Structures are given as C-alpha cells and as structure tokens.
Amino acid sequence: MGCLFATAIGSAGGRVSLLLRPPLPATRGEITVESVEGNRTCPVTLDDQNGTSRIEQLLVCTKANDITDAVAGIAHRLKPGAPILLAANGMGYLDWFDRELPDHPIYCCLSTEGAYRIAPLHIRHAGRGRSLIGSPAGLPAPDWLQDWTASFLDVQWENAINRAQWHKLAINCAINPLTALYRCRNGELARNEVLKVLVEQLCDEISIVSAAAGFGDTAATIHRDVAGVIAGTAANRSSMLQDVIAGRTTEINFITGYLLSTAERLNIDAPLHRQLLQQVTELDL
C-alpha cells in the first residue's frame, strides 16, 4: 500500500520519500505500479531510520503489528506538529500515539484498494476501491488532503472515521478469522452450512457489542452487510488467510482483539470471538 499511495501522491505533484527498513539498497529509486490501465512510475528518495532529514508529514503503511516499532524508530525526526496518517487495517493503535506523540495530529485512512508486491518497489494495483481519510479526534480536513484528492485514486474525507473503521472492523471480525482457520475463500462462508451458522453467531455477538459501544448503525446492519461482503468477495482469499498461507503474523489482535477489548470494557462476553482469537493466535505462533 505504501508504494501505491506514494505513487498516487507523486502523481498529484507531491514529493515522496520511502522510509524502508535498513539496509538501504540505494538512496534513489523508482516505484512501478502495474494495473489494467497500464504502468505508472514514481521517482522516490529512499531513506531509513538512520537518515537525518526532518519529516514534514508521515504516512504509515506497515501492518498494524508493526506500526509502533516503525514510528518509534523515526519519531525524533518528525517536525513539531507534523501530521501522521495511519493506513493499517484494524483498530487499537491510537492509544500509543496519544501517549507517545500527543503533539502530532493523527489521521486514519481506511482503504478498499487492492495491491500486492511483485518485487521491491514493484507492485500490482489489483483492485480499484475507495480510500476514506479522517481524524479520529474530529479535526477538520487538512490542506494536504488535496494531494490525495488530486491523485488517480478515489479518496474522500470522512468526518466519522471512527464509525467507518468500526464498521469495517466488524465485517473483518465476521469473515477473516473463519477463512483463516478453515483455509477457505470468502464465498465458502455462505455455502458451507456449518460456517454459515458460525457467521450468524459472530454477527449476533458483534451486534450486541456494537450497540453497547454506541455504533447502533453497525448493530442494525451487520448481518446483512457481512452477507453482502461475502457475496461480493466470494472468490477472494481474505487478508488474514493470505497472511496465514504466507506464514506472516496476522492482524488478529487489532481486529478481533480490539472487538474483545471493547466488549470487556463494556462487561459483555463474546465467547465465539474469544475462541477464534485464541485459535488464530495459535496459528501465529
């Protein structure tokens, strides 16, 4: 996603540096984004945590598990008040920013774009989607949003980013862990009678937690919306299943884990989600 977003901002005239893990292959590079519309390229400066230039604006495109380590390594280079935009899936990483970087405005990006890496700095933009950017603290749309809205991606400002994130998280909680455990494509959750019942039970629990957490819209629509996403993405392997197949740590702690910590705060039990968290965590070990 980092290569896709960097190329989008570059296409709108922005200057982009990629902060990679050391050691750096070079100090300059070129991103290639393949898609059905043809190839796009974007020249970038390559940098790592040992660099010295000051960071005016930070876009974090790691997996949720890596956010805090990645940002902690470069936090000393942030200009005072530099905005930080977090593009990872899931929820539950904002507390760290409130604690460690309270003077930096935090924004979140919720994206349904689809992209995967073919080689270093070379990606395939496999599916066009929409990206919502918003401020969990309720800040107004910043000037730099223009770099995104002027790009080739479909980007919109979202005033209620918390709600949008919760809704996406709820859908992921109902689909991703089951597909990872049963190693099936999303559509199997509607075809297999046993899995169908489990999806319904997961949605029942999500609905109760959502209502208590103040997300009444999600509580009311989660069964229908999950069925719609399963039908619309029937041939997909969920991101969690892809992580399991590739032997990567999943983002379960920031998806089901966040639902469960919200439930616990509200004294609600969600036993099926608890069981799935444990089972997927065992896969991660």
Ligand SMILES: NC(=O)C1=CN([C@@H]2O[C@H](COP(=O)(O)OP(=O)(O)OC[C@H]3O[C@@H](n4cnc5c(N)ncnc54)[C@H](OP(=O)(O)O)[C@@H]3O)[C@@H](O)[C@H]2O)C=CC1
């Ligand atoms: N790909 C997609 O289509 C979509 C992804 N998302 C979400 O976006 C997020 C990113 O996904 P995706 O781009 O696919 O993930 P990738 O694993 O492809 O990319 C994550 C990148 O983060 C880098 N990274 C991790 N830790 C550090 C660190 N400490 N310092 C510097 N770089 C670091 C990794 O580097 P290295 O290569 O060295 O490991 C890797 O290049 C996830 O939360 C995902 O769920 C959301 C919608 C769609």
Ligand SMILES: CC(C)(CO)C(=O)C(=O)O
């Ligand atoms: C919507 C869904 C389930 C599509 O596969 C997804 O967001 C994911 O895989 O993480």
